[in-house]
Amino acid sequence: MQCKITRNAAKILKLELDKPENEGQYLRVLITHSHGDHAHYGLDMSKPTADDEIVSTDKGIDVLLAKGVELLDGVKIDYLYFPQEGFVITNPSKGNHGDH
Helix, strand or coil, X not given: XXXXXXXXXXXXXXXXXXXXXXXXXXXXXXXXXXXXXXXXXXXXXXXXXCCEEEEECCCCCEEEEECCCHHHCCEEEEEECCCCCEEEEEEHHXXXXXXC
8 A cells, every 4th residue: 555745744744743642653544435436535643453554655654544445545645735724635546636
């Protein structure tokens, strides 16, 4: 499985992961809603379970993805400042370029 994190997102995520209350936790990408071949994604902090795959990224952040969930393979985490500040999670490899 693969996960891409942009430079903007990595900067914000590293600040969050470095907080004492998040020690021992990983970033988790999860599906909040899916219909057909399309999914909406969310982020959380948690510890890995037997159902997770730990995916290393080129930004030095390990991400938890549920094993065998095809719509999670290839997710991209970005952080935008405009038009609204916040995380945007898409999966371009599955044709998902943003929520509709």
